[in-house]
Amino acid sequence: MIQEDEIKSKIDLDLWGRIFRYALSHKRLLIPLAASATVLAVIDTFFPIATKWAIDVIQGSGVIKDLIPVGVFYLSLSAGLAFCVFVFIHCAGGISHHIAHDIKRDCFKRLQELEFAFYDKQPTGWLISRLTADCDRLSRILAWGFLDVLWGCLYVLAMSVAMLLLNWKLALIVLATLPVLVALSLFFQRRMLFTSRQIRKHNARITASYGEGIAGVKTTKTLGREVENLGEFEGMSTDMYQASVRRAFLSAIYLPLVMLVGSLGSGLALWYGGVNLLQEAISLGTLVAFISYAGNLFQPINQIAMILAEIQGAQAAGERVMSLLATKPEIVDSPEVLEKIANHQALQSKQPIRRTLHSLAEAKQGQPNPLSPAPTLANDGHPNRIDEIQFKDVTFSYNQKETVLKNFNLRVKRGQTIALVGPSGGGKSTIVSLVSRFYEPTGGGVLIDGIDYRQRSLAWLQSQLGIVLQTPHLFNGTVLENIRYGRLDATPEEIREAANLVNAHDFVMNLEDGYDTVIGEGGARLSTGERQLISFARALLADPQIFIMDEATSSIDTETEKLIQDGMQRVFEGRISFVIAHRLSTIRSADQILVIKQGEIEEQGTHQELLARRGHYYELYTNQFRNEGVNRAMEAG
C-alpha cells in the first residue's frame, strides 16, 4: 500500500535530532564526511581564484614561467576536489546504508515483540513499507542531506569571504542577489516536491488500476464495461499527465529564473567592476573571478532548498518510524515475574556441572526421545507441568466497545479435548488467543493450576503451546527447516518421528528431495493439505502441553483430513487440547463440545448429549453432515 502524506510546514527539530542520533554512532564516517564537505567548499571557492591568477599573470608580467605555479595550484585543486568527492561519496553512502541497517534492525526487533493487538490494527503492507521504504528514505536524507547542507552553507560562506576580501563593495553588490536566490529556491523546491508526490500518487493509482483491470478482466467482459473502464483509466492517466506537465512547468520556470538572477549578478559585477577596472581599482582577473562567483552562487542555494523540502516531505515517514520504535509491547512479564525468573536462573547456574553432565548423557544416548520428560520446574520457578486451565469470569473486548466474551467460565483438565463450534465472530478464536496469552482478559482471569497466568512467565507459557492455524503459514526453505521451527535443537530423527506421528512422513518421502525439498515462498509448491500436515508436525515437535487447532481442517481435502484426524488422536494424548472446527469427525471425538455464540456458551456437553438436545448443535451438525456427504459423493463421482 502506498501511503502519501502531506508536506509538513514546520521542521520538527526534536524528531530529526532523535533520528540523527543514528548517524552519530558512525563517527568514523561522519567526521571524514564533515571534513570533506568543508574542504570541498573551500576548493570550489578557490577555482575562480586560479583563473584570476592566470589572467593576472597574462595581464601583468606576461612571462610564461610565471604560469607554472598557477598550473601547479590548479592541478592540486583538481586533485583535492577529486579526493574530496571520493571521500564524501564513500562516507555519505556508507553512513546512509549503515543507518538504514540500524534503523531496520531496531524496527524489526520491535515488531517481533509487539503483540497481536498491534497487528490487528496495522495492515501487513503498511508495516512492510515502514520497514523498507521509510527506513531507506530516512537514511538517505540523513546522510546526503547532512552533506549537502554542510557543503552548501560553507560554500556560500567561503565565496562570500573570498569576495569580501577581494573587493568588499563589489562583493556586497553580488551578494545582493543572494536573498532573491534563497526566496526563489525555497518557493519552488517545495512546490516541485509536492507535485512529484502527486505524480507518484497518480502513478500508484494507475498501477492499481492495471492490476484490477487484468485480474477482473472476465468480470469486465461479462458486464460489458470495457468502454467505461477505459474512460475511468483515461481519467487517471490524464491526471498523471497533468501533474507531470505541472512538475515540468515548475522546473521550467525555476531554473531559468535562478539563472537570470545569476546573470543579473554577473552583469552587475561586470558593470560596477568594469568601472573600477577602468579606474584601475581592481584587476581584470578579480573581475573575472567575481563574474564566476555571481554565476555559481545559485548551486549551493539550490541544493539546500532541495534538501529542506525533502526533509519537510520525509517528516511524516520519520514520525511513523520513530513512533513504531516508541511503541512498547503491552503483554510482558510483570516485575515480580521477572524477579522470579532471575532468581530461578541464579539458582540454576549454581549447578552448572549437573546440567552439563545431564545434557552430555542425553547426547550420548544418540536418539533422545522428542517426547522426553521436560524439566520439572519452569523458568519462573513454578512447576512446569500443567494439570488444569481455568477461565474464571473472563470478559474480553478488543476495543473497549464491543464485548467479545462475557463472564466466560471453563475448566479443562490435562488429557481433555475441548471442541469449540459456532458462527464466525462468536468468540471461538478469542478463547484460544486468550489461552495463548496473545491477548489478556479485560476482566476475570485465566488460571494455570490455580495461579493467574499473569503471574507466570510469558515465554514459558508460550513455549508450552502447539498451534495449528487455518492457513498454515510456512517459510521458504526445506521441509526439514520448517518442521524444525517447532524446536530449533531437534535432530533429524526427532523431526522424522514427529512427521510420522502426524502422518506427514509418507508424503514428504514422495517429494523430490524428501525432507530437503525446498517448498518455495509460503510453501507455494505444496498443496494446502500438505502444508497443513507440515505445520501439524511443526507444532508437535515443540512437545507442547497445550495443543490448539484453529480451523486447521477447514480448507483441506478429505484425504488429508483423514490423515490429520488420525494423527490428532495420538497427539492429543496427555495434553490439554482446544479444537475449533466444523468438520464433524474432528468435533465428534472431543470430550466437551462448546457451542459459542455471541461471546457466551450456548450449549455444552458431549456429542451425544448435544444431539439429543436438538438445539443449535443438532442444526449445525445435520447441515454439515449433508454438505460433507454431497462433497464425498462428488469426489467419488
Add this chain to the structure above:
Amino acid sequence: MLQEKPTPASKGSGLPLIWPLTNGFRALYAWAAGALFLTTLFQFLIPLIGSATIDFVLTSEKTEQSPLLTLIIDFLGGPETVRANLWIPAIAMAVFAALGGLFNYSQKLSAAKASDGICKRLKDQLYDHIQRLSNRYLDQAQTGDLVQRCTSDIETTRIFLAAHVVEIGRSIILVIAALPIMLSLHVGLTAVSMALIPFIVAYSYFYIKQVKHVFTEVDEAEGRLTAVVQENITGIRVVRAFNRHDFEIEKFSTPNREYRETSIRLIRLMSWFWSISDIACLVQIGAALFAGAYLALQGSISVGTLFAFLALLNLVLWPVRMIGRILTDLGKTTVALGRINEILTQPFETQADEVSITPDRPAVGRIAVRDVTFSHADTPTLQDISLEVEPGETLAILGPSGAGKTTLMHLLLRFYDCDSGRIELDGQDICSLDRAYLRAQFGVVLQEPFLFSRSIRHNIAFGASTASEADIERAARVACIHETIQNFSEGYETEIGERGITLSGGQRQRLAISRALLGEPPILLLDDALSAVDNETESAIIKALQDRRGKQTTIVIAHRLSTLSHADKIVVLEGGRITQHGTHQSLTKEEGLYQRLWNIQTQLEAALAEPEEANRL
C-alpha cells in the same frame, strides 16, 4: 511464458519502436529542439558579451581580434559608447539571460508535454488492448507478468522519453552550437578544449557497463531483504505462536547485513567513478585554461577569448559527461519496449473485419446448444453437448469439478468459440452476434466473483452506471445482502478491498449476484454462485429467484441439491459429456450421480429421525 511465443507481428523490437510512438508529437519535439538551440545560443552569448567587453573596453592590448567579438561589441554600440556606459553590457547580459530563459522554459514544457503525452497514450492503449485481448491469450498469460509490463516497463519507457531523450538531445545541441563559436574564436584552442570529451563519455559508458552487475546485485539483495520482512510479517502469528523472535531477528540480520555490504560495495565503485570523471573534466578545463593562457601570452588570442572558451566549456562539459551513463540504460529501454509491444501486437478478441449483427431489442432468452465440442489446450473438455432452454426456464447443471461446467458457461459468453457445433440465442448463432450485445443479455456470477476496490454501491452498479438507488436496493434484497450492507457503518458507501473492509466468501457471492441481477438481463448465469452462502440464506435467495420464474432464463451450476432441485431441467455433466438429464422427479428414480446425492440426504434425514441411529453417525 509470454516471451517464448513471439507472434509474427511482434518481430520489430527495441528502439525502432520509438519512432512510431512519437507520431503526433513530432512537431512538439521539433519545437523543443529548436527552442533548445535558441536557449543554448543565448546562454553562450552571455559570456561572449563579457569577453567582448573585456577585449574592447577593459583591456587595450592590440591582439588579433576575433570577428565574432567585434560583431558583438559593435552590436552593443561600439567600444567607445560601452566604455562610457558600462551598464549597457550588464543590461544586455540580463536581457539575453531573460530571452534564453524564455526559450528554455518553452523547450522544457514542450518536451515534457511530448514525452508525457506519449506515455499517457501508450498507457491508455495498453489498458484498452488488454481489455480486448482474447481469453485464450489472457488464460496463458500470468497476471503478475502483465502487471509488471504495464507498470515497470512503462516506467522505464517514461524515464527514457522524459529524461534520456531530452538529455541526449541537449548534449548533441550543446556540442553542435558550441563548436562553430569556438572554432570561430580559435581552431587550435577548440581542439585542445574538446580533446578529452570523447574519452570522458567513453569512460563513463564502459565503467558503468562494467559495474552494472553490482547494481543488479544490490537490487537482488534488497529483494531478499524485503522477502524476509514480508514473510516474517505475514507469518507473525506463527512466529509468536512458537515464541521465535530471537530466531527471526537472527534470520533477518543476515540479509540486512548483506544488503548493506553490497550497497557499500556499489558506493565504493561509484565514488571511484565520480572522482575519476571529475578529475578528467577538471583536467580538460585546466588544459583549455593553460593552452589559452599560453596563446594569450603569445598574443594569438585575447584574454576575452580565453574567458569565452572557459565559460563555454563549463556549459558543455558537465551535461555531456552524463551521456555515457545514459547510453548504458538504452538496453533496458529496448527490452521494456519489446515487452510492451508484444502485448500491443496481440490480436483483439473481436477482429476489426468481423461482421456481426446487433439486434435492436433484448433477447427473449431461448438458448440452444447443438453438438458442441470444445478442447482446451489440446485436451477435450466438452464433447457432443446438446441442450435447450426455453425462455423463462431454469436449467441446472450438476457435476463434479473438472466436468466442464464452467467451460460451457464460458462458451455461452463467447469467451471462447466452440471447435464444432453451434450455440444459438433466440435461434441466432451466437458467433454472428455482436459480442457486447451477446454479453449484455447475460447476468453472470463467476465461480470466484471478482469485486473491485470501490464502494459497495459502485460494485453492484458496476455494469449499469445509470441504475437508480431503488434498483440497486432491489437487486441487493433479492440477493439477501441488503440487511448486511445496512449493518456496515457506511452502508452502501462502504469501501471494499484493500482500502476498505474484507467481505466473507458468502458476502462476496451475494454481492456478485445482486450485480448480475441489476438491469434484469434476459438470462442469468450462476456458476456455483451459492457455494459459500449458508443454507438459510441460500433458500431465501432461491425463493426470491423462483419468484422471477418465467421472466428470466436461468442457468445454475451447483453442487448442492438444494440449489438444483427446483430447476425445470437438470443436466448431469461428467467428464465433458452429458450423462443424465431430466427433472428432480425423474433423476431421483434413475441410477446415477443425482440419485446417489439424493440418497445421502434422505438417509441422513431418516437417521436423524431415530436418535439411536443418529448417535452412530
